[in-house]
Amino acid sequence: MQESLPAARVLMGDSLGFHIIFVLFSLTLPILVCWFEWIGMRKKDKAYTNVAKFWSKIMTLIVVAGVISGTVIALQMTLIWPGILKFGGEVIGLPFMLETYAFLVEATFLGLYMTTWNNPKVPPMLHWFFGIMTAIGATASAFAITSVNAWMNLPTGFKIVGGKISDIDVLGAMFSQTSLITFAHSMPGYYLAAALTVAGAYALKLMRVRKQNRSDSTYKMDRIIIRNLVGFAAVMIIFSGITAHFTGQYLAEHEPVKLAAIELQYKTEDHAPFVYGGVAGLNDTIQGPHISVPNLLSILSGYSADTVVQGLDRTPVDERPPLYVHLLFTIKLLLVGALVVIAFGYLALRRWKPAWAQNRGTLILVGISGFVAIVVIELGWMLTEIGRQPWAVRGYVTTEQAITTHDVGLLGLIFPTAFLALGIVTALALRKIIIAENRKSAKVEK
16 A cells, blocks of 8 residues: 555564664673683683673573563564565565574573573583573574575575566575675674674763772772773674675665765765765766765775766666765765774774773773664664665565555554554563673672
């Protein structure tokens, strides 16, 4: 229904934006927990193990909440966007099934991991193995769902013969180049955002301590956590930069319309410039302050200024994405630059000016870096989804064709209410876990 389309798109966008926060923590926390548990075993230091145990409680809460929000998303896909599965269910149904099995692996080993803490009958390495399997299950689940989204951006694994789908290759659809590129680029971003959020929480905690006491042995583990997680985030920034480059090359070859909209590349040409800033104006112009670097988009797309970059002129106006995606891209790059400065700047201070690393201003920057990184993740997915418009399944099913014929007004009330309730309950439970841990730590210090 045409009148329901804007509301349905906003509803799905809000739902995915909410759900992705649980996803990035569900994927990263198992890795961080296992990392600190491993350090604790190697150094025979219970302080690291206690941190891992504390984080594992938060991890369990977020995994449960993420499963609930993911179930709501699945309901929306069925109830609001039936046209997607009606067209390609035979092709892309396998990842949905495998995602269920991956979740079973994750849930089973998460249960084993949480119920065998400090169990004398379970060797430490076996307990650690349970945690590793939890991380593997979560990662496999993420790949399965990411492959579905990637398929919607570039449908593969089938042919259209006589107006019908034939020659179906479900593995080819699931493990397409699009799937691998999207997954490889998104995972470091998730790790980066979650690690900085956790580091930021400890930085804000340390900030509330008197400056002269921040270097005390009482807060040694807090400082170690911040250092390790910011270092981990810095490595993820490097990986994200590398995968971003390959993603750009992939877009230039396989999704040139999306790249042209993101870069406001109106003409198909070689020696194409890279444009940062500005907004789309009338008559294929760029308005407002912006920087145009000659030849750079062509070089990034094909390692040569002679590389031809397809512009929007090759695409009918009604099949072009909304050009405000360029503004989203500009904001994203600005925030990424801020994260680079914060992460590497903090590590430099730790190395050469350790006292400055404990200053209030430094700790505030680290404290907000996690929020900034989450915004970057949200903007990245907005670019992916909005940049595909007007298609739900690019080239085959428009978003208008994919929507249900029923009115989504009631669903538009039910789903946001469910997410609001889930968010409140999760926040309250998280607060309870943190308060209990703080009380426990206070007793130990006494």
